Amino acid sequence: MSKRRQDKSAAKVVRKQLAAERRRKRTLWVSIAAVAILVIAGLIGWGVYQSQRSDAGPLVAPASATTTSGETLGNGPVQVQLYEDFICPHCKDFEATSGSAITDLVNDGKIKVTYNTVAYLDPASTTEYSTRSAAAAACAADGGKFKEYHDALYAQQPAEGSAGLSNSQLISIGTGMGLNQGSFGQCIDSGRYKPWVASITDAAAKAGVTGTPTVVVNNQVIPNPTPDAIVAAVNAA
């Protein structure tokens, strides 16, 4: 093999090595860029979530509620926590079968019941009806009509996947039971209690509530909340 030929093939090997090195470097940088894109995407998600929260306005609780729990009725010794979503069909069924038993327990002075009107099912309507309806019920609580309004919302429950009741429908339900058109309407239209609904929804998730309806009697979840099961749990507490 001539000297020139040897040089040529040596140069070829070096070129190949350089090319491989360039490829390796490029793959490395492209991979780093891809990871950076994913990290940035995640940060954007967190930022979007934060801004959604802070855009909603200040957190204020309605009458008979706290910033982390729903409207409370009665003052009996046993604490009952209900977790309901106004668009959830099973919650309507639950209210139909067990609602009066709970009201009786309140009237008998046996329990104190908290209606945590959570918005777990906002994607189940096209207008975030879960949040709007729970916020409207909070406005009704300020007017002293929570339970009446709550029952009316279940009586007129919209189907899942629909737009739900409009704000003006929500207002007319309230004025129909004697709530002040001006202040009640303003409370709903301004979305005063939307941040509060988000807050009690968070609190429910934090407490481990994964679905609605959930019934908790003295910190014990009632797996199948029939009227009998609830009364039995209250008597045992």
Place this chain on the structure above:
Amino acid sequence: MSVTTLTSGVTWPGLRPWLGTLVRLGLAAVWLFAGAAKVGDLAGSGRAVNAYQVMPFEVAKVIGAALPFVEIALGVLLVVGLATRAAAAISSALLLVFIAGISSAWARGLSIDCGCFGSGGQLAAGQSPSYAPEIARDIGFLVLAAFLLVWPRTRLSIDRWLEGTT
């Protein structure tokens, strides 16, 4: 003569990059659907993560808000074929985490929806969890990711175009 050209026309090395393109687009669709289903309800996504009860609620909220965007970004990387091997590696890692999460929920007797494609981790009353099909589905996706991890060179990709420029 004509026989040899016929057989050499459909060899594994010839077919693989095209099959890889299909696999890449399939996995991209999975991530894009999974991300799109959750991106409209970031709070619900956080609740779905929290339903697994493996981390504090505050952490679950961060993961829940970030995850849909990461999934969409992964989907986009795979659609255009940029950093395919890295995207496949991260896909595999994420899927392994999901499979571990679902298995652990199953083992602990939790009654939740995986929340994989939205729905906030909650089961309707009277509905029982379907952990086995959810895990089987994720293993199927993992096979796609593993294919791309082993053979990241695919047709119609930015990776291939970048290779051609140097």
